[in-house]
Amino acid sequence: GAVVSQHPSWVICKSGTSVKIECRSLDFQATTMFWYRQFPKQSLMLMATSNEGSKATYEQGVEKDKFLINHASLTLSTLTVTSAHPEDSSFYICSGIVRTGDTDTQYFGPGTRLTVL
Amino acid sequence: QKEVEQDPGPLSVPEGAIVSLNCTYSNSAFQYFMWYRQYSRKGPELLMYTYSSGNKEDGRFTAQVDKSSKYISLFIRDSQPSDSATYLCAMSTLNSGGYQKVTFGTGTKLQVIP
Numbered sequence: 428g429a430v431v432s433q434h435p436s437w438v439i440c441k442s443g444t445s446v447k448i449e450c451r452s453l454d455f456q457a458t459t460m461f462w463y464r465q466f467p468k469q470s471l472m473l474m475a476t477s478n479e480g481s482k483a484t485y486e487q488g489v490e491k492d493k494f495l496i497n498h499a500s501l502t503l504s505t506l507t508v509t510s511a512h513p514e515d516s517s518f519y520i521c522s523g524i525v526r527t528g529d530t531d532t533q534y535f536g537p538g539t540r541l542t543v544l
Numbered sequence: 545q546k547e548v549e550q551d552p553g554p555l556s557v558p559e560g561a562i563v564s565l566n567c568t569y570s571n572s573a574f575q576y577f578m579w580y581r582q583y584s585r586k587g588p589e590l591l592m593y594t595y596s597s598g599n600k601e602d603g604r605f606t607a608q609v610d611k612s613s614k615y616i617s618l619f620i621r622d623s624q625p626s627d628s629a630t631y632l633c634a635m636s637t638l639n640s641g642g643y644q645k646v647t648f649g650t651g652t653k654l655q656v657i658p
Binding site for chain 2: 461468471473476520538
């Protein structure tokens, strides 16, 4: 299957600082990537859809000014959590799509665990 | 009511047992059905993918979809300790952007005891 990497895998930061998370598709080009957030014992919740060369599409309830997404190339999308607060502590996971015929398959990165103190 | 309901478990079974994992859903627009396996502190890994009612088999795994009952299942035969993980069901619709929007269940934590 296709490989997606994320960096960093774990980050601890102070409240009020900004954190950037990178998502890379290593062996395929991803015109569309997704960013999810997963709280403990809860499901993955879609935050936004990242489109190469255009603005991201955010899900209802997700603040676009707080979670900045940039998809500058076909292999890289970044999520910046601005002015992070303890309630932003979560597991952030990105995914890229590989389309085969009419079928889209999502391949997920390993996730980034964010802890805001 | 959540769009996708999944029993969070945990589910503990002895090694070699047949495991049955289930999800129900309410949105009849879902077209594609998937099962992911997620190990602790890792991203989900796709196990099975199907888009029609019926059974799909891959090795020890069988995915079953019943669209009339809005019910999907994943069966694991001859379960192994390495199968211990959280299993997420997922379903998707094709949205206006031309790609699938995926909705996940909460996941069922499975422990296979040697």
